Amino acid sequence: MKINDVILRTITKIIVFIILTFGVYLFLSGHNTPGGGFIGGLVLASAIVLLYLTRDIESIRKSLPFDFKLVAALGVLLATGTGFGSIIFGVPFMSQTFAYFELPIFGETELTTVTIFEAGVALAVVGVVVTIILSMSESEGA
Amino acid sequence: MFSVNFAIILPFIIAAFVPFIYRRFRFIHIGWFVMLVPITLFILLARLIPSVASGQTFTDTYQWIPTLDINFTTYLDGLSMIFGLLITGVGSLVILYSIFYLSTKESLQHFYVYLLLFMGAMLGVVFSDNLMVLYVFWELTSVSSFLLIAFWNHRKGSRLGAQKAMLITVSGGVAMLVGFIMLHTMTGTFSIREIISSIDGFTDHALFMPAMILVLLGAFTKSAQFPFHIWLPDAMEAPTPVSAYLHSATMVKAGIYLVARFTPVFGGDQVWFWTVSIVGMITLFWGSFNAVKQTDLKALLAYSTISQLGLIMSLLGLGSVALHIGYSTESVIYTQATFAALFHLINHSTFKGALFMVVGIVDHELGTRDIRRLGGLMALMPFTFTVAVIGSLSMAGLPPFNGFLSKEMFFAATVQISNADVFSLQTFGIVFPIVAWVASIFTFIYCMIFIFKTFLGPAQPEKLDKPIHEAPMGMLVSPLILAAFVVGIFFFPNLLGNYILRPAMSSVYPTFGDASNLTPSISAWHGFKPELLMTIGVVLVGAILYKFLKKWNPIYGLFSQEYTFNALYNNVLSLSEKGSGFVTRGYMTGFLRDYLAYIFGFFIIVVGGFLFYSGAFSIDVSTNAPIRLYEVILVAVMAIAAIAMLFAKSRMTAALLNGVLGYSIAIFFVIFRAPDLALTQLVVESVTTALFLLAFSHLPDWKKEKTTIKTKWINGVISIAVGVLVMLIGFSVLNYNKFDSISSYFEDAYELAGGANIVNAILGDFRGFDTMLEVVVLFIAGLGVYTMIKLKSEKEETKNENQ
Numbered sequence: 001m002k003i004n005d006v007i008l009r010t011i012t013k014i015i016v017f018i019i020l021t022f023g024v025y026l027f028l029s030g031h032n033t034p035g036g037g038f039i040g041g042l043v044l045a046s047a048i049v050l051l052y053l054t055r056d057i058e059s060i061r062k063s064l065p066f067d068f069k070l071v072a073a074l075g076v077l078l079a080t081g082t083g084f085g086s087i088i089f090g091v092p093f094m095s096q097t098f099a100y101f102e103l104p105i106f107g108e109t110e111l112t113t114v115t116i117f118e119a120g121v122a123l124a125v126v127g128v129v130v131t132i133i134l135s136m137s138e139s140e141g142a
Numbered sequence: 143m144f145s146v147n148f149a150i151i152l153p154f155i156i157a158a159f160v161p162f163i164y165r166r167f168r169f170i171h172i173g174w175f176v177m178l179v180p181i182t183l184f185i186l187l188a189r190l191i192p193s194v195a196s197g198q199t200f201t202d203t204y205q206w207i208p209t210l211d212i213n214f215t216t217y218l219d220g221l222s223m224i225f226g227l228l229i230t231g232v233g234s235l236v237i238l239y240s241i242f243y244l245s246t247k248e249s250l251q252h253f254y255v256y257l258l259l260f261m262g263a264m265l266g267v268v269f270s271d272n273l274m275v276l277y278v279f280w281e282l283t284s285v286s287s288f289l290l291i292a293f294w295n296h297r298k299g300s301r302l303g304a305q306k307a308m309l310i311t312v313s314g315g316v317a318m319l320v321g322f323i324m325l326h327t328m329t330g331t332f333s334i335r336e337i338i339s340s341i342d343g344f345t346d347h348a349l350f351m352p353a354m355i356l357v358l359l360g361a362f363t364k365s366a367q368f369p370f371h372i373w374l375p376d377a378m379e380a381p382t383p384v385s386a387y388l389h390s391a392t393m394v395k396a397g398i399y400l401v402a403r404f405t406p407v408f409g410g411d412q413v414w415f416w417t418v419s420i421v422g423m424i425t426l427f428w429g430s431f432n433a434v435k436q437t438d439l440k441a442l443l444a445y446s447t448i449s450q451l452g453l454i455m456s457l458l459g460l461g462s463v464a465l466h467i468g469y470s471t472e473s474v475i476y477t478q479a480t481f482a483a484l485f486h487l488i489n490h491s492t493f494k495g496a497l498f499m500v501v502g503i504v505d506h507e508l509g510t511r512d513i514r515r516l517g518g519l520m521a522l523m524p525f526t527f528t529v530a531v532i533g534s535l536s537m538a539g540l541p542p543f544n545g546f547l548s549k550e551m552f553f554a555a556t557v558q559i560s561n562a563d564v565f566s567l568q569t570f571g572i573v574f575p576i577v578a579w580v581a582s583i584f585t586f587i588y589c590m591i592f593i594f595k596t597f598l599g600p601a602q603p604e605k606l607d608k609p610i611h612e613a614p615m616g617m618l619v620s621p622l623i624l625a626a627f628v629v630g631i632f633f634f635p636n637l638l639g640n641y642i643l644r645p646a647m648s649s650v651y652p653t654f655g656d657a658s659n660l661t662p663s664i665s666a667w668h669g670f671k672p673e674l675l676m677t678i679g680v681v682l683v684g685a686i687l688y689k690f691l692k693k694w695n696p697i698y699g700l701f702s703q704e705y706t707f708n709a710l711y712n713n714v715l716s717l718s719e720k721g722s723g724f725v726t727r728g729y730m731t732g733f734l735r736d737y738l739a740y741i742f743g744f745f746i747i748v749v750g751g752f753l754f755y756s757g758a759f760s761i762d763v764s765t766n767a768p769i770r771l772y773e774v775i776l777v778a779v780m781a782i783a784a785i786a787m788l789f790a791k792s793r794m795t796a797a798l799l800n801g802v803l804g805y806s807i808a809i810f811f812v813i814f815r816a817p818d819l820a821l822t823q824l825v826v827e828s829v830t831t832a833l834f835l836l837a838f839s840h841l842p843d844w845k846k847e848k849t850t851i852k853t854k855w856i857n858g859v860i861s862i863a864v865g866v867l868v869m870l871i872g873f874s875v876l877n878y879n880k881f882d883s884i885s886s887y888f889e890d891a892y893e894l895a896g897g898a899n900i901v902n903a904i905l906g907d908f909r910g911f912d913t914m915l916e917v918v919v920l921f922i923a924g925l926g927v928y929t930m931i932k933l934k935s936e937k938e939e940t941k942n943e944n945q
Contacts, residue, residue: 031899033899034818036818036899036901036906039821046828049829069924072920072921072925075917079917080918093206096910114897117910117913117914118906131925131927132833136836
């Protein structure tokens with residue numbers, strides 16, 4: 001049974017970009033306003049899931065040629081890596097730090113190590129969610 | 143600047159890069175890269191020898207969990223220096239040897255990663271000052287040993303041997319951990335140095351004795367002491383470089399290290415003295431007695447290692463008596479036992495390492511290590527034969543090899559202890575020299591077996607698959623270097639004594655002042671003392687017994703095969719497997735609804751029980767905000783959805799109703815101004831719905847459950863109780879004031895963590911550790927789902943795992 005999903009497909013084309021932008025926005029704004037690595041990653045993942053729902057897996061795989069297991073592994077590496085990173089600077093494991101910088105375009109900007117950590121969280125979430133959904137949907141054909 | 147912390151971390155860092163180097167440079171044997179690690183560390187450590195010899199120690203602290211008194215503190219003194227040099231020195235030689243032993247067809251990247259893991263862990267064990275850190279590294283050596291024993295995991299014997307080693311050493315490790323915690327309870331610190339300096343006030347403490355026994359359990363299991371020795375012969379399934387490194391030179395000596403390190407803590411106590419000495423003596427005898435009957439050269443060496451470990455262990459026990467007497471000119475003589483222990487420890491690593499490599503060469507070049515098929519190799523393998531003779535004669539305690547010196551000191555120590563007038567040694571002390579002498583006769587016999595049965599006598603080329611030939615030069619380098627040490631130490635023992643052993647003596651006897659009083663001048667000739675007569679006796683009796691080996695050999699048949707420690711181990715293992723299988727089958731029904739009932743039942747009993755017990759239930763709505771109309775409406779919607787779910791006719795309806803619940807909660811979050819929670823809830827709800835749609839086609843048909851009235855009642859009671867309990871918790875939390883509020887911490891989030899969003903400040907900074915581990919758990923779960931689904935689709939291709 002193949003249902004007619006023209007509307008969904010057409011809307012998805014536009015909406016995926018909005019969701020992706022929103023996900024990135026949530027991730028970046030998380031430090032001071034609602035958002036953060038987990039929710040940002042989840043929104044990004046849901047955008048990708050939406051793509052998979054409307055298109056077939058093969059064509060999406062061509063346009064998004066990542067192994068999402070590796071994405072998740074990279075995320076875990078980043079998250080744990082920031083923990084070990086603090087050791088190099090001689091402070092206890094998982095110490096985070098922040099500072100304010102004067103950047104050319106952004107003006108005074110706060111840069112924190114939490115952002116790296118959160119990026120790891122986001123990548124891990126995206127990788128794991130997509131991996132689970134992909135492997136479940138692939139087993140369907142089998 | 144070289145720090146000891148760095149020395150521990152380096153092997154782990156390099157281990158992470160091994161797979162990449164392996165892939166990049168396939169044409170070079172990866173071992174050459176790996177070998178640089180121990181060589182570098184050995185040089186760095188060796189440069190510190192002069193300063194350590196002059197009494198200097200090096201401490202390096204990295205704060206890990208300061209609030210729990212767990213810090214990555216390393217301490218380099220004389221005792222850890224010996225082990226550090228052994229680990230890196232023998233490590234370099236073993237890796238050099240393994241380059242020629244393991245062909246590039248083996249999965250080398252695994253082998254060397256495990257080996258580096260072990261090296262780092264072992265360095266961690268000997269350099270850690272903090273007991274918790276020591277314990278972590280201790281177990282890591284067990285884990286890496288497990289991986290290395292099971293390196294050829296297509297063999298059943300390898301897997302069983304690895305399992306046995308792991309089970310025995312890890313159980314001992316856990317006992318040791320409990321002992322460490324008791325020490326912490328007593329003294330309030332995890333630092334070994336602080337414990338040593340403050341233990342005097344706690345020797346009458348109720349936990350002193352249990353802590354001692356538990357720490358000893360850890361040491362005995364690791365060092366294969368009787369009756370835990372049974373794992374070591376089975377561990378010989380490992381590739382020979384591993385046996386030479388882990389199971390003779392380093393890991394099995396971790397228990398020796400622990401006993402030596404804790405001698406200042408527990409030594410001087412009568413129980414410590416008797417336990418360590420007697421267990422060591424029994425192990426010494428039992429190991430050498432059993433080594434004689436082995437026909438596999440590696441098994442022979444395994445029992446010989448057990449026996450030699452027992453020798454070192456008993457010497458440490460004998461030496462501890464000096465701490466009981468206290469420092470005086472008379473007690474110094476008893477410290478010589480400890481000196482002999484440390485000396486023999488080094489000697490044993492040199493000659494036993496060389497012997498293992500010899501067996502490896504024989505096995506590698508001729509395809510067997512069974513002495514019934516070997517013989518007459520001397521003429522065709524001259525280098526191997528030379529090393530074998532040097533190693534065996536040193537092990538037998540003959541001059542001019544280092545084993546002679548330490549064996550003589552061992553005999554001297556046993557004779558001296560039998561004259562001591564403490565711990566009723568006047569009555570029982572005579573046991574020590576007798577057992578030592580008898581065990582040494584057996585040692586002599588198996589050394590002769592090793593030489594004569596393998597290298598002398600008629601050659602039996604018809605029983606071998608390969609022609610007899612000498613090993614390639616590369617393989618001979620490491621054993622020849624070790625053999626050179628065996629001879630070199632005999633001629634210059636005091637170099638070792640003054641630079642390496644003396645600082646170690648002051649680590650074991652910190653209260654005895656200047657260690658130069660404790661360092662005797664080692665000499666090969668010291669007159670016709672009892673120890674020399676004992677050696678001559680060993681050679682005479684040993685030679686006669688070897689000559690008539692066939693006459694008295696049947697004595698081994700007298701020992702029952704049914705009532706051995708191995709049988710005990712096997713029975714315990716199979717019984718516990720059966721038992722746990724029985725228990726597990728009892729409650730694992732395979733129905734999710736049953737598991738939910740367990741989980742919720744547990745929740746009710748534990749959480750509800752705790753709240754009831756602590757009297758925390760309280761309902762006070764006076765301070766609550768008034769309930770508004772749309773909140774009532776939302777609750778009504780949720781209640782209707784939840785109740786309707788019970789009567790849903792199709793799975794899809796139930797899923798949709800569940801979605802109604804989830805989205806309503808999200809609206810609640812909005813109302814109560816928790817936008818990030820609302821957002822998360824919404825996205826999670828959407829993604830789970832997508833997941834459900836995917837899984838939908840896999841699910842079986844929705845059937846009316848056939849449950850008895852009784853089950854229905856139980857389920858009803860459980861669900862209502864859970865609901866009521868959660869509600870009560872909600873009320874009680876508002877009025878619970880047993881703990882200080884931590885909200886002030888979060889209110890200052892902007893200053894502390896630089897973030898105005900306190901939720902994220904908690905997740906990423908204050909509780910970052912939790913989040914990090916959650917990410918790891920999430921990742922593992924994802925991989926779990928992936929592998930399970932992949933496995934299911936590849937189930938048809940079953941492989942035979944036993945070859």
